[in-house]
Amino acid sequence: MKPKLEWISGNRVDLLENGDAFFSAVFDAIDAAEREVLIETFILFEDRVGRDFQQHLISAAARSVEVDLTVDGFGSPDLSDGFISVLTDAGAWLHVFEPTPLVRHLKPLRRLHRKIIVVDGRIAYVGGINFSEDHLESFGAKAKQDYAVRIEGPVVERIHRFARQALEPVRRQLEMERPVTRGDRQAASRIASSGPQTLPGSVDVAFLSRDNHHHRTDIERAYRMAIRTARDTVLIANAYFFPGYRLLRDLRRAAARGVKVQLILQSNPDVPIARVAGRLLYESLMRDGVLIHEYCRREMHGKVAVVDRVWSTVGSTNLDPLSLSLNLEANVLIRDAEFAATLQRRLQHLIEHDCEQLKLDVASRRLTMWRYLMGSLAYHVSRGFPRWLRVLPYSGARIRSFVRGRRIDTTTAFDASANRD
Numbered sequence: 001m002k003p004k005l006e007w008i009s010g011n012r013v014d015l016l017e018n019g020d021a022f023f024s025a026v027f028d029a030i031d032a033a034e035r036e037v038l039i040e041t042f043i044l045f046e047d048r049v050g051r052d053f054q055q056h057l058i059s060a061a062a063r064s065v066e067v068d069l070t071v072d073g074f075g076s077p078d079l080s081d082g083f084i085s086v087l088t089d090a091g092a093w094l095h096v097f098e099p100t101p102l103v104r105h106l107k108p109l110r111r112l113h114r115k116i117i118v119v120d121g122r123i124a125y126v127g128g129i130n131f132s133e134d135h136l137e138s139f140g141a142k143a144k145q146d147y148a149v150r151i152e153g154p155v156v157e158r159i160h161r162f163a164r165q166a167l168e169p170v171r172r173q174l175e176m177e178r179p180v181t182r183g184d185r186q187a188a189s190r191i192a193s194s195g196p197q198t199l200p201g202s203v204d205v206a207f208l209s210r211d212n213h214h215h216r217t218d219i220e221r222a223y224r225m226a227i228r229t230a231r232d233t234v235l236i237a238n239a240y241f242f243p244g245y246r247l248l249r250d251l252r253r254a255a256a257r258g259v260k261v262q263l264i265l266q267s268n269p270d271v272p273i274a275r276v277a278g279r280l281l282y283e284s285l286m287r288d289g290v291l292i293h294e295y296c297r298r299e300m301h302g303k304v305a306v307v308d309r310v311w312s313t314v315g316s317t318n319l320d321p322l323s324l325s326l327n328l329e330a331n332v333l334i335r336d337a338e339f340a341a342t343l344q345r346r347l348q349h350l351i352e353h354d355c356e357q358l359k360l361d362v363a364s365r366r367l368t369m370w371r372y373l374m375g376s377l378a379y380h381v382s383r384g385f386p387r388w389l390r391v392l393p394y395s396g397a398r399i400r401s402f403v404r405g406r407r408i409d410t411t412t413a414f415d416a417s418a419n420r421d
Contacts, residue, residue, distance in 0.1 A: 005206045005222070005333070011153030012201030013332075013339050015314070016127065017346060019135030022148050023049060029119040030056045036066045038118045038163040042075035042111065042316070043130035046083050053131050054083065058090040067092035068167055072112040073099035073400070075130070088402045095170060096400040097414065110212055110397075113327035115148070115316050121160040124151045126207070126332045128239075128303045128316050135301075144301035145350070147343075149314045149332060155205040162209065162330075169412035170399050204335035210317070211328055219317050219331050220324050224250050226307040230259045236305040237264035237295075237347055240320035242281060247319065255289035264302075264350060267294035286360050293355035303331075306344045310337050 016022040030037055037060055044050050061067045069087075071079070073096045088094055097112035117125040127148020129135050135144050151159070208218045220243070227234055227250040234254055241263065255261045263285075282292055303319075306312050315331025317323045334340070351357075397414040400407060 005208075006158065007204045007206050007333075007335065008153070008155040008158065009204050010199030010201065011151055011155050011203045011205045013203045013205060013334055013336065014150045015339065015342050015346070016125075016129075016148045016150055018137060018144075018146060019049065019129055019133075020137055022125070022127070022129045022135070023052070023131075025150055026117055026125055027052070027056045029117075029123050029125075030060050033060050033063075033065045033119050035120050036068075036118075037120075038068050038116070038160070038167075040070045040112065040114045040116045040163065040166070041131055042072045042113045042115065043132050044069075044071045044076045044079065045130075045132040046078070046080060047133045049133040049136065050083075050131055054087055057087060057092050061087075061091035064091075068095065069093070070095040070097060070112065070167070070399075072097050074111055075113075084402050085405065088404055091404075093174070094402040095167070096402075098398055099400040100398060111322070111327045113316050113323065114209070114330040116159065116163055116330055118156065118160045118163050122152065122156060124156045124159040125149065126151065126159065126316075126330055127314055128301060141298055144299050145295065145297070146301040147304050147314050149334070151205065151332065152200040153203070153205070154199070155207060155332075158207050162207065166414055169414065170401060170410050173410045173412075174401055174403060174408060202336075203339060206333040206335075207330070208315075208333060209328070209330045210324075212326065216325075219315070219329060220244070220247065222313065222331070222333055223247060223305065223319070226305070226311050226313075227251060227254050230254050230307050232259060232308045233344075234259055234261045234305070234307050235264075235344060235347055236262070236319070237300065237302045237350070238305075238319045239266060239299075239301045239303060240318040240323070241265050242321070243319040243324065248281065248285070251285065251290055252288040260291070261289065262291045262293065262351070264293050264295055264300065264347060264355060266300040267296045267356065268299075282358060283360065286358065292358045293351050294358060295350060295355050297350075297354035304343060304347070306340050306347065309340050309344060311335055312340045312343050314343075 014025075016025055037057065044053070057067050057069065069092060071094070076096070084094055098110070115125075115127055115129060125148055127146070129146045129148045133139055134142060135146060137143055208222055209215055210217070210219050224247055227247070234251070251261055286292060303317050303323075304312070304314050312334040313331050314334070315329065317329040317331050323329055396411045399410045399412055399414055401410065
């Protein structure tokens with residue numbers, strides 16, 4: 001079954017590589033905001049990037065811009081009361097997705113992993129970059145290599161609507177608890193359709209999300225569709241790579257019919273089970289003609305792909321069980337030769353300067369019987385546990401909102417309602 005793709009034409013899309021480009025672009029957009037800033041992110045740390053981000057949001061709120069910031073409770077567990085109060089005292093609203101500690105129950109394994117920013121319903125950012133200084137080049141050897149896109153055009157209305165719908169149940173609860181005095185929300189809801197209708201570009205873009213209710217496999221299916229129809233090249237850079245059997249089969253079949261299939265993967269994943277399970281796949285894929293490049297310069301955190309120099313995707317989705325079976329994720333699909341050429345050129349630069357191509361004999365030497373058995377166990381456990389968790393009771397997502405010194409907990413269908421078409 002094909003995912004429902006809503007390709008929207010007339011957009012401009014700019015690739016942003018790493019935090020140095022991303023933070024500058026986002027902060028400039030927030031500084032120019034007139035009505036509304038909507039943000040979802042997995043990680044927000046109180047480091048120099050987080051504090052700088054906070055100041056830009058405070059300045060926007062001081063101009064009566066409506067600011068809604070949603071973070072993940074597991075990814076952003078250490079925000080201090082002082083950091084939160086300074087932000088909310090300025091008028092911003094902060095929401096924490098599933099704030100309950102992991103040890104309390106298994107429900108929080110469903111994480112808000114999306115990274116989405118929409119400013120005035122006019123500019124959107126989607127990608128894999130969090131608000132932390134380890135995305136900056138100056139962080140050093142442990143800095144992350146990652147990507148995002150800046151989007152203008154008609155598809156922003158789709159992303160804007162998605163981001164607002166995710167918060168609607170929370171907003172209703174908060175407005176019952178506290179009268180709204182933050183401006184005309186109806187005006188905010190009309191942002192995307194206001195202003196001149198001149199199209200800023202010619203790029204086709206589709207926005208896809210995954211949740212645990214209505215759109216469980218849309219992003220994975222989009223990858224598989226592109227790989228199955230590839231005629232020339234498939235180039236994937238992904239931080240955590242141990243996808244399901246069908247996607248692996250599609251990669252092997254593409255290589256078998258003469259498609260040049262290349263993977264850029266981490267040389268030293270920070271999650272041990274990912275390292276063991278991922279390496280199990282290497283020899284099998286390489287025997288079928290897939291080229292594997294290990295990125296050695298620093299940590300690979302990207303989640304991007306280019307197929308046939310026309311189709312691209314950028315987003316938050318790793319090709320692993322958490323992203324494909326549990327987390328809330330968001331990717332954009334881009335159908336444009338110029339953008340694809342830019343992304344492919346940058347990925348090719350990594351291959352030529354910062355990667356080591358694995359050879360079959362090297363992979364074979366690494367794969368001792370003990371490692372094979374442990375890798376096989378790790379792979380099957382990793383692939384299976386998301387399905388096991390689906391049988392657990394689930395009564396909805398918990399959102400903890402901070403509004404001018406008040407803390408309000410809400411149970412909502414945050415991980416489902418935003419994705420209903």
